[in-house]
Amino acid sequence: MELRNLFSPISIGNLEIKNRIVLSPMGIGSYNPDETITDEYISFIEARSRETGLLITTAARVTNKYGKRGLLGCYDDTHIPSLKKLVSAAHRNGAKIFLQIVALGGGDIQDPYVPSLAVPFYSEEWIGDVRPKELETEQIKELVQDHIHAIALAREAGFDGVELDGAENFLIADFLCPYTNRRTDEYGGSFENRVRFPAEIIRGAGKLGGTSFPVGFKYNAYHDLPNGIDLELGVKIAKRMVEAGAAYIHEWSFARLDKPMSLFSYPPMPNLYQPRNTTVPIAEHLKNSIKDVPIIAVGGITRPEEADRIISEGKADLIALGRAFIADQLWAYKAKRGQRIRPCLRCHVCHHEIEVRNKTVTCSINPDVFSNGELKRAESPKRVMVVGGGPGGITAAVTASKRGHRVILYERKQVVGGMVIPGSAPDFKYEYGRYLEYLGGELHDSDVEVITDCEVTAEFIKKNAPDVLIVATGAVPVLTEIPGIKNKNVVTAADALINADKYHKKKVVVIGGGDVGCETVLLLAMKGNQVTIVEILNELMKDEDIKYNTVVLEGMIKESGVRVLLNTELVEVLPGRVKIKELERNETSELPADVVVLSAGFRAEEGYVKNLLDACGQSYALGDCVQPGRLRQAIEEGYRIGNLI
Numbered sequence: 001m002e003l004r005n006l007f008s009p010i011s012i013g014n015l016e017i018k019n020r021i022v023l024s025p026m027g028i029g030s031y032n033p034d035e036t037i038t039d040e041y042i043s044f045i046e047a048r049s050r051e052t053g054l055l056i057t058t059a060a061r062v063t064n065k066y067g068k069r070g071l072l073g074c075y076d077d078t079h080i081p082s083l084k085k086l087v088s089a090a091h092r093n094g095a096k097i098f099l100q101i102v103a104l105g106g107g108d109i110q111d112p113y114v115p116s117l118a119v120p121f122y123s124e125e126w127i128g129d130v131r132p133k134e135l136e137t138e139q140i141k142e143l144v145q146d147h148i149h150a151i152a153l154a155r156e157a158g159f160d161g162v163e164l165d166g167a168e169n170f171l172i173a174d175f176l177c178p179y180t181n182r183r184t185d186e187y188g189g190s191f192e193n194r195v196r197f198p199a200e201i202i203r204g205a206g207k208l209g210g211t212s213f214p215v216g217f218k219y220n221a222y223h224d225l226p227n228g229i230d231l232e233l234g235v236k237i238a239k240r241m242v243e244a245g246a247a248y249i250h251e252w253s254f255a256r257l258d259k260p261m262s263l264f265s266y267p268p269m270p271n272l273y274q275p276r277n278t279t280v281p282i283a284e285h286l287k288n289s290i291k292d293v294p295i296i297a298v299g300g301i302t303r304p305e306e307a308d309r310i311i312s313e314g315k316a317d318l319i320a321l322g323r324a325f326i327a328d329q330l331w332a333y334k335a336k337r338g339q340r341i342r343p344c345l346r347c348h349v350c351h352h353e354i355e356v357r358n359k360t361v362t363c364s365i366n367p368d369v370f371s372n373g374e375l376k377r378a379e380s381p382k383r384v385m386v387v388g389g390g391p392g393g394i395t396a397a398v399t400a401s402k403r404g405h406r407v408i409l410y411e412r413k414q415v416v417g418g419m420v421i422p423g424s425a426p427d428f429k430y431e432y433g434r435y436l437e438y439l440g441g442e443l444h445d446s447d448v449e450v451i452t453d454c455e456v457t458a459e460f461i462k463k464n465a466p467d468v469l470i471v472a473t474g475a476v477p478v479l480t481e482i483p484g485i486k487n488k489n490v491v492t493a494a495d496a497l498i499n500a501d502k503y504h505k506k507k508v509v510v511i512g513g514g515d516v517g518c519e520t521v522l523l524l525a526m527k528g529n530q531v532t533i534v535e536i537l538n539e540l541m542k543d544e545d546i547k548y549n550t551v552v553l554e555g556m557i558k559e560s561g562v563r564v565l566l567n568t569e570l571v572e573v574l575p576g577r578v579k580i581k582e583l584e585r586n587e588t589s590e591l592p593a594d595v596v597v598l599s600a601g602f603r604a605e606e607g608y609v610k611n612l613l614d615a616c617g618q619s620y621a622l623g624d625c626v627q628p629g630r631l632r633q634a635i636e637e638g639y640r641i642g643n644l645i
Contacts (some may be wrong), residue, residue: 003304007336008052010294011177012215013247015160017096017318019053020311021332022296023162024322025100025218026359027058027071028369029354035061035073037082040360043370045097046089048325051332054318055090055383056163056250059102059170062150063143065104066135068110073552074101074150074157083157096160098216101150103143105171105179106132108475113139115175116182122258137185142198143171148204155213164201166219167252172198176237179225194236199244214247216296221282224255224265231282235289242293250296250320251282260491262348262548269323270300272346273428273552277301277310279545284315296320300369302344302431304335326350326363330373340441342366343434349632356545364632365435367395367639375643378403383409385466387456387612390418392623392634393472399642405468408449408629410456416443418474419624420631422497423516426523430555447607450467461615468645469616471609472638475602475624484573485598493520493599504528509578509593511570515539517599518553522531524597525560532563534570534580602628618645 023045032041045055060072060079073079083099090097095461106112109128117123117134126132134145147164154162166172174180175197182187187196199219205215219241229237238249254265254353262271270278279299287295297316300323301307307319325331327344334341353359363369381404386397389411401407415421417436424432442452461469477492479485493516496503497600506529510521513535525531533540540557541550557564565580571588572579578593604625613619620641623634 001305001338003308003335004551006304006319012161012216012294012544014053014212015096015214017053018094019051019332020318021051021053021307021335021376022318022320023048023055023325024298024320025165026055026322026361026568027057027354029358030360031070031072034078035070035072036079037072037086041088042089042371042533045086046092047329047370047372048091048331049095050330051093051336052095053332055095055097056320057086057097057099059100059165061152062101062103063146065146066111066113066139066143067105069104069106069108071102071104074099074153075146077153080153080157083154083159086131087158091158093516098161098163099154099157099159100163100165100218101147101154102165103147103171105169105174107168107170108596113171113280115171115180115188118182119180129141137187139394142188142202144197144200147201148208151205151213151215152208152315155208161214161216161247162205163216163218163250164198164246165200166217168220168254169257173220173223173254176219177223177225179223179227179230179407181455195240202241202244202246216248216250217241217244217246218250218252218296220254221249221251221286222253222266222279224253231285234282235286238286242290244603246293248296248318249286249290250287251298252281253279253282253299260548260551261554266299268299269348269351269548270346271348271549271552272431273549273556274346274430275431276303277306280310280315283310287314287316294318296323300346302346304341319568323350326361326369327366329366329369329371340438340445342438345431348546349521351548352546352625362632364630365391365635368638375402378405379643381405382467384408384468384645385461385464385469385616386472388418388472388623388625389416389450389452389475389610389635390472390474390623391412391420391439391631392638393418393470394443395638396470396472396622396637396642398442398443398446398644400470401446401448403643405645407447408451409443409467410454411450411452412455414453416440416450416452419494421561422494425497425500426519428522429519449577456612458611458615461612464635466616467618469613469619470641471619471621472623472634473609473612473624474606474623475604475628477598478601478603479598480600482570482572487573487575487596489576489594489599490573490596493517493597494595496520496595497523500524500527503595506530506594507533507592508595509534509591510595510597510599512599512601513564513566514601515535515544516543517597518557520597520599521562522553522560525557532565533557534565534568536567536583540564540565540566604628610636620644
């Protein structure tokens with residue numbers, strides 16, 4: 001498919017951008033104590049610069065007088081040398097690069113400073129140990145100059161422009177929103193007063209460089225608060241920023257951070273259970289009213305053909321991609337050439353690692369986020385046998401093959417894919433089917449020989465005598481000793497997901513309320529069955545730590561009419577029914593059950609795996625056959641071992 005619109009040039013001020021693809025500004029959790037650029041971040045940017053039109057950096061602080069949260073810095077001459085390295089990394093492949101600049105405000109819980117304390121979640125509901133402080137008028141004027149100084153430093157460092165960050169819960173965002181700005185001086189009250197702070201920054205920047213050094217503006221074009229920012233006010237703010245000299249408008253959507261972003265009215269980072277392109281309606285609304293400068297759209301945009309269509313239909317001028325570029329650093333390069341792109345699952349692992357676990361960014365399906373995707377050739381090619389065609393085994397096989405090893409992959413089933421096959425069965429898991437296709441395509445285009453419908457034994461391994469053995473056979477469902485568990489009407493969650501079309505108007509009881517069990521009940525309910533889920537704990541998906549995902553799935557289950565029984569365990573499976581016990585009251589009862597679905601977890605086949613490993617002198621095991629875990633662990637291990645041999 002020819003992407004004429006996506007790969008057409010566009011001007012921002014007097015600066016020509018070679019196409020409409022923008023790397024969205026993202027923190028990746030990699031910062032030096034002195035707020036200079038890390039080598040990791042330089043690698044991250046350079047890897048994404050190939051065929052990308054515009055790169056916007058993670059936010060750089062304009063001052064260290066207010067706020068203590070460590071980010072990048074752009075407030076001192078000592079930052080310039082490392083900023084120049086970042087610019088060079090972007091320019092090496094012909095991309096333009098803008099530095100995003102920010103004043104943290106209430107977004108820094110270590111030292112929060114805000115426009116107004118007369119706001120409930122600053123005066124009454126604040127949960128941090130350090131109380132917010134209200135800025136004095138002179139401090140605001142000082143911050144205006146701090147921003148202008150940062151813009152001058154960015155220009156000296158060689159950036160092509162800057163983006164002023166007025167989004168999320170950072171300082172400028174709180175000045176723009178009527179709910180959070182209740183000041184009575186010249187920076188609050190009326191609309192003109194609320195926009196004065198960013199407008200003064202943009203006008204001041206214009207005096208430095210005019211249209212030759214563009215300043216873009218990112219902000220909450222929809223801020224879902226009482227007396228917040230609706231679509232019309234969002235347009236009014238954008239027009240005022242354009243009048244002040246903003247070179248483009250970059251839309252964002254926000255609410256309160258005690259509400260997961262996946263539950264915002266327009267989720268800016270939609271999760272795996274939500275549609276793509278969620279804030280494009282905001283961009284379109286802006287585009288209909290603003291003709292003088294480009295509009296950047298964002299919000300789970302991952303597919304090149306959809307990005308191209310958004311532009312062709314006049315809904316936006318540029319497309320910002322964040323997580324899609326984490327999943328595949330060569331997104332733009334591959335899109336231009338029609339090559340297969342590793343699809344972002346929108347699983348929120350990357351966001352969770354940075355924001356919750358305070359780690360450097362990782363990805364469920366991209367095992368090397370910081371590289372340029374190139375692999376080092378093996379010095380001594382070997383004959384490699386991979387047993388197991390799930391995502392970990394496929395990753396190991398393809399990685400080893402690309403490095404020059406001769407690889408044969410064996411799969412006991414008739415098709416490869418492992419647990420991604422049932423995992424991609426629900427049509428409400430929007431990206432998993434694409435990932436299954438991606439795995440198949442990677443195998444097909446590699447030199448890996450694939451043999452399916454083959455049960456590998458220790459004797460088979462000894463007979464074939466590979467130089468290296470990689471075991472990635474996965475895990476098996478946990479089957480308890482409950483009476484009747486082997487009845488014909490009992491199936492595993494994987495079988496139920498794959499064969500969901502077989503069940504219609506059945507009474508189904510699903511045992512186990514983890515994410516797999518919850519996805520199973522929802523799919524079966526959508527197929528027209530009467531479904532009950534039985535969970536021994538006091539909440540569904542209690543052990544799932546990425547709540548951005550679970551809250552959406554729980555809401556979907558509630559809307560579907562599934563009956564949820566918590567603090568309840570399965571006692572016995574009987575013909576046409578199950579016996580259950582409500583633990584708090586210690587009462588037993590029965591439920592009608594045409595079908596019983598087991599989703600009680602997985603266990604490794606330790607004895608089987610050990611026998612296979614012992615059959616070869618150089619052997620490795622990875623993924624669920626070692627310890628049942630997440631997709632990410634299997635792929636990371638597959639990639640590591642594929643590079644190790």
